Amino acid sequence: MWLSKVAVSNCRIVAYTELELAAHVNVLYGDNASGKSSLLEALAVLSRGRSFRTPRINELITRGADELTVSVRVEDGVAGGSYPAGICKSSQATRIRINHADVAQQAELSAHIPLTLIHPASVDLVTGGPAIRRAFLDWIAFYRFTDFNSTWRNYQRILKQRNACLRDAKQRHALPQWTEQLIALQPILYRYRLQALDVLQYTLQGNSALLANLGLPLLQLSTGFPANVDVENRQHLEQFFRERSGQEQKQGFSLYGAHRTDLHILLDGVPAVRVASRGQLKLLAVALLLAQSHTTAETEAKRGIIAIDDLASELDESNQQALYNTLRTMQQQLIITGAHYEPLRRWFADARVFHVKQGKMVCQEAQRYTKMDKT
Ligand SMILES: Nc1ncnc2c1ncn2[C@@H]1O[C@H](COP(=O)(O)OP(=O)(O)OP(=O)(O)O)[C@@H](O)[C@H]1O
Numbered sequence: 001m002w003l004s005k006v007a008v009s010n011c012r013i014v015a016y017t018e019l020e021l022a023a024h025v026n027v028l029y030g031d032n033a034s035g036k037s038s039l040l041e042a043l044a045v046l047s048r049g050r051s052f053r054t055p056r057i058n059e060l061i062t063r064g065a066d067e068l069t070v071s072v073r074v075e076d077g078v079a080g081g082s083y084p085a086g087i088c089k090s091s092q093a094t095r096i097r098i099n100h101a102d103v104a105q106q107a108e109l110s111a112h113i114p115l116t117l118i119h120p121a122s123v124d125l126v127t128g129g130p131a132i133r134r135a136f137l138d139w140i141a142f143y144r145f146t147d148f149n150s151t152w153r154n155y156q157r158i159l160k161q162r163n164a165c166l167r168d169a170k171q172r173h174a175l176p177q178w179t180e181q182l183i184a185l186q187p188i189l190y191r192y193r194l195q196a197l198d199v200l201q202y203t204l205q206g207n208s209a210l211l212a213n214l215g216l217p218l219l220q221l222s223t224g225f226p227a228n229v230d231v232e233n234r235q236h237l238e239q240f241f242r243e244r245s246g247q248e249q250k251q252g253f254s255l256y257g258a259h260r261t262d263l264h265i266l267l268d269g270v271p272a273v274r275v276a277s278r279g280q281l282k283l284l285a286v287a288l289l290l291a292q293s294h295t296t297a298e299t300e301a302k303r304g305i306i307a308i309d310d311l312a313s314e315l316d317e318s319n320q321q322a323l324y325n326t327l328r329t330m331q332q333q334l335i336i337t338g339a340h341y342e343p344l345r346r347w348f349a350d351a352r353v354f355h356v357k358q359g360k361m362v363c364q365e366a367q368r369y370t371k372m373d374k375t
Pocket of ligand 1: 011012013030031032033034035036037038039058059060061062063310339
């Protein structure tokens with residue numbers, strides 16, 4: 001899958017713009033505050049339902065406007081077919097359409113737009129809290145395993161009910177029932193994530209050139225329980241929850257389980273964050289995100305889209321070179337932004353180039369042809 005057309009209205013500085021994207025590399029360059037990140041945020045809303053810079057839709061909608069719209073044409077890659085998809089968001093409502101039909105769930109749209117976003121804050125994947133790494137791994141499971149999403153949503157529902165019982169003494173009678181359901185999903189979610197992790201670890205080896213100076217990290221999954229608890233053993237989990245019942249009621253929420261899983265990123269047995277430099281951590285995060293995209297791109301039909309905001313920031317010349325070399329070999333559609341055209345042109349000579357100015361993206365080829373027509 002790749003996007004041949006994108007139209008965005010009312011996303012920050014972008015009042016309205018449309019782009020016809022190339023199947024492989026697209027470069028967007030422009031001054032600070034010209035609207036490059038705004039376009040990528042619009043794509044994030046389409047793919048994930050939210051921006052990578054803010055969870056609040058009001059901050060994203062252009063001041064004075066009521067709603068933000070992102071419309072695309074998705075090329076399915078196999079039969080050469082294509083179909084429209086889009087999302088429209090206001091502070092009150094979300095409307096989603098795929099191939100002219102209304103769709104209720106964001107997940108359905110996400111399944112059509114396998115976008116991986118890499119931006120300056122992506123280093124948080126390695127340096128930030130476990131929730132970021134859990135979500136990272138869960139997106140792999142989402143794209144690879146058909147039933148993952150329904151299991152995950154079910155887990156969130158059960159967790160919410162169980163937390164209500166822990167918080168509120170009047171609902172406490174229902175605690176055993178919700179605990180039982182929470183226990184039943186532990187091994188299922190753990191296995192999904194383990195499989196996602198295996199694919200990720202394997203795929204990461206393909207990006208080893210990017211991590212030549214650092215070495216390949218070892219990725220380990222924790223269960224969300226103390227190390228001696230076996231999530232595959234139902235009786236063991238039941239006993240564990242009985243023993244911790246007092247502690248959980250005191251805290252008022254569920255302290256253990258798949259919602260507390262973490263993905264540990266180790267270099268020579270030590271958490272990467274404790275040994276690697278800032279630039280190395282960024283490179284590591286980028287390598288993980290590229291591998292994540294690769295895991296969804298087994299076939300031409302599932303080919304992913306990678307959007308990279310401000311590619312060069314924090315990387316020295318040789319790491320930039322390693323990254324550009326890796327990107328050039330990838331089969332995914334690339335949408336890359338930067339403040340300056342020169343370094344990007346050097347590395348992506350065959351890219352379709354857009355100049356971004358005051359929220360408008362103008363394709364340079366189109367500009368050139370228009371100039372030629374006039375002469
Ligand atoms: N809700 C909004 N309505 C209108 N304009 C907004 C809104 N939110 C932010 N802006 C403006 O949009 C611009 C944001 O641009 P954006 O972050 O897309 O720039 P950029 O090209 O990525 O810049 P840089 O190279 O500095 O990262 C800023 O000028 C900001 O003030």
